[in-house]
Amino acid sequence: MSNAPTETAVDERVKSRSRFREALIRPELGGMVGTVAVFTFFLLFAFDSGMFNSQGMMNWSIVSAQFMIIAVGACLLMISGEFDLSVGSMIGFTGMMIAIFSVTLGWPVWLAILTTFALAVSIGALNGFIVIRTGLPSFIVTLAFWFILRGFAIFLPQVIERKTIIGGIKDVAEGDWLAFLFGGKILTGVFQWLGDAGLIATFTRGTREGQPVVDGIPMLIVWAIGLIIFGHVLLTKTKFGNWIYASGGDAEAARNSGVPVNKVKILMFMFTAFCATVFATCQVMEFGSAAADRGLLKEFEAIIAVVIGGALLTGGYGSVLGAALGALIFGVVQQGLFFLNVEPSLFRVFMGVILLGAVILNTYIRRIITGER
Amino acid sequence: MNPEKAPIIQMKNIEKHFGSVIALAGVSLEVFPGECHCLLGDNGAGKSTFIKTMSGVHQPTHGEIYFEGKPMSFGDPRDAITAGIATVHQHLAMIPLMSVSRNFFMGNEPVRKIGPLNFFDHDYANQVTMDEMRKMGINLRGPDQAVGTLSGGERQTVAIARAVHFGAKVLILDEPTSALGVRQTANVLATIDKVRKQGIAVVFITHNVRHALAVGDRFTVLNRGQTLGTAQRGQITPEELQDLMAGGQELVALEGSLGGTV
Numbered sequence: 001m002s003n004a005p006t007e008t009a010v011d012e013r014v015k016s017r018s019r020f021r022e023a024l025i026r027p028e029l030g031g032m033v034g035t036v037a038v039f040t041f042f043l044l045f046a047f048d049s050g051m052f053n054s055q056g057m058m059n060w061s062i063v064s065a066q067f068m069i070i071a072v073g074a075c076l077l078m079i080s081g082e083f084d085l086s087v088g089s090m091i092g093f094t095g096m097m098i099a100i101f102s103v104t105l106g107w108p109v110w111l112a113i114l115t116t117f118a119l120a121v122s123i124g125a126l127n128g129f130i131v132i133r134t135g136l137p138s139f140i141v142t143l144a145f146w147f148i149l150r151g152f153a154i155f156l157p158q159v160i161e162r163k164t165i166i167g168g169i170k171d172v173a174e175g176d177w178l179a180f181l182f183g184g185k186i187l188t189g190v191f192q193w194l195g196d197a198g199l200i201a202t203f204t205r206g207t208r209e210g211q212p213v214v215d216g217i218p219m220l221i222v223w224a225i226g227l228i229i230f231g232h233v234l235l236t237k238t239k240f241g242n243w244i245y246a247s248g249g250d251a252e253a254a255r256n257s258g259v260p261v262n263k264v265k266i267l268m269f270m271f272t273a274f275c276a277t278v279f280a281t282c283q284v285m286e287f288g289s290a291a292a293d294r295g296l297l298k299e300f301e302a303i304i305a306v307v308i309g310g311a312l313l314t315g316g317y318g319s320v321l322g323a324a325l326g327a328l329i330f331g332v333v334q335q336g337l338f339f340l341n342v343e344p345s346l347f348r349v350f351m352g353v354i355l356l357g358a359v360i361l362n363t364y365i366r367r368i369i370t371g372e373r
Numbered sequence: 374m375n376p377e378k379a380p381i382i383q384m385k386n387i388e389k390h391f392g393s394v395i396a397l398a399g400v401s402l403e404v405f406p407g408e409c410h411c412l413l414g415d416n417g418a419g420k421s422t423f424i425k426t427m428s429g430v431h432q433p434t435h436g437e438i439y440f441e442g443k444p445m446s447f448g449d450p451r452d453a454i455t456a457g458i459a460t461v462h463q464h465l466a467m468i469p470l471m472s473v474s475r476n477f478f479m480g481n482e483p484v485r486k487i488g489p490l491n492f493f494d495h496d497y498a499n500q501v502t503m504d505e506m507r508k509m510g511i512n513l514r515g516p517d518q519a520v521g522t523l524s525g526g527e528r529q530t531v532a533i534a535r536a537v538h539f540g541a542k543v544l545i546l547d548e549p550t551s552a553l554g555v556r557q558t559a560n561v562l563a564t565i566d567k568v569r570k571q572g573i574a575v576v577f578i579t580h581n582v583r584h585a586l587a588v589g590d591r592f593t594v595l596n597r598g599q600t601l602g603t604a605q606r607g608q609i610t611p612e613e614l615q616d617l618m619a620g621g622q623e624l625v626a627l628e629g630s631l632g633g634t635v
Contacts, residue, residue: 241493249469254466254480257481
């Protein structure tokens with residue numbers, strides 16, 4: 001041990017890396033570049049379209065926040081090495097359950113919401129349990145639930161109410177404390193003040209004359225920010241976060257080191273279901289109705305946002321902040337094309353192109369990180 | 374070799390049957406603290422089954438295990454790890470995408486309390502990782518360097534350092550040098566030597582006689598599920614070890630045709 005190197009010893013084979021390059025090698029890179037590019041584009045071409053006044057900003061913020069809520073769940077699940085394709089169907093199903101419990105059965109709305117959350121999280125746990133027990137790919141198991149949940153979301157209201165849309169939730173939710181947590185708005189005073197000060201647009205006639213057009217921050221956005229902070233702290237700053245990375249990186253190696261891989265994965269399935277239910281509840285409270293076709297394609301949009309955010313489809317690597325940026329890119333582009341009067345179907349083309357670009361970039365970054373050639 | 378010291382682990386007449394296959398037919402072995410005990414044998418000799426019995430993966434069909442003088446039966450690998458028997462597998466318990474520091478503390482994360490919440494203590498983890506790696510002679514770019522960028526020998530060393538840091542008394546190394554180049558093998562052998570000098574018992578599984586003779590204090594040869602006895606360092610020549618491993622005759626014939634190069 002006499003030749004133990006001192007602190008200053010430098011291995012001549014370890015090339016020093018510039019700080020710039022160091023800063024580039026992080027999962028959020030794709031998301032950050034994309035965000036800057038997207039904002040630059042729309043600021044240049046859509047600035048006069050109303051996209052960046054108070055209404056316009058609220059418009060794409062809400063859409064982005066919706067993407068963010070499901071992306072956080074999908075992100076943590078993907079890093080732990082699994083997928084959930086049933087997210088979109090879960091949104092349709094849970095929204096419908098809230099409507100059935102509260103409108104058809106006449107339960108108090110808070111009870112309907114809590115029961116639905118319990119139900120959704122149990123289904124998430126069942127998803128995870130089946131994946132763990134059978135060793136089947138989560139792709140297949142959650143695809144089955146994609147059909148099962150969507151089927152129930154259509155079947156139940158048809159049998160009970162003879163229609164696929166249940167309305168009237170706004171009326172029953174009036175004054176309900178828990179409903180406010182999903183459908184309410186905060187900081188209304190601030191927006192009133194901004195309106196009075198002439199900083200944001202106000203209604204100029206009608207019953208709401210003098211009130212600001214945008215009258216508060218919807219709870220949807222508060223949930224999105226809260227979930228992002230929670231997810232990011234959990235992943236990077238806690239012991240459990242280390243287990244999430246480890247479970248997705250190499251489940252066998254993680255088990256050998258004493259990480260409870262099965263528990264981690266099942267909890268992540270439950271969390272994904274929770275996020276989908278938050279989405280559904282906010283949507284139901286906002287629209288005042290539940291429809292059987294809500295949440296179509298959301299599972300793919302969530303996964304794409306996560307991949308743009310730098311997570312690897314194979315698990316073990318990714319970032320919640322990146323996923324949030326991916327969701328922001330989505331929201332801004334989807335609504336931005338609308339402001340630009342571009343045919344909305346082009347959004348799908350954009351989605352495909354950016355997904356491909358993100359996956360290629362991620363593969364490249366992973367090679368740098370792991371030193372593969 | 375150290376009559377004054379008690380063996381830390383004793384395996385007595387271990388038998389392991391898998392259905393109709395007898396993988397181990399009565400193997401006995403003693404390991405003392407601070408020694409490097411080499412377990413040699415050809416493929417299929419029962420080395421892996423034997424160490425899996427020692428580390429709690431398999432339960433012996435017959436036979437007894439004494440750990441620090443007391444009879445022990447390990448229900449699963451966690452029991453063995455808690456008792457102080459750590460195994461560094463051939464295919465490592467390392468995750469290439471994660472940083473060295475995150476890997477080092479995987480499953481044993483240090484925690485710092487802030488209010489009612491527990492957080493991963495990254496500062497402490499990074500500090501310890503850098504210190505331990507420096508002791509083993511590995512210079513990291515930083516504690517956040519991914520394990521994927523390390524060479525095979527360095528990964529073995531990280532795994533060994535991790536086991537030692539978390540209080541292993543017996544360290545089982547399952548063919549740590551089998552996939553390594555000359556220089557990396559030398560590094561791992563040097564690491565084994567450092568660990569042994571700290572008073573830890575090392576069980577070094579290999580089928581390479583030269584690697585075994587480089588660091589081993591005692592040598593036990595397994596052949597077809599049986600032990601052919603334990604030899605002390607200096608009492609046995611490489612040729613004898615090689616012959617024992619191959620079970621004698623066949624290799625002699627083979628060696629003739631290869632010009633004594635095996």
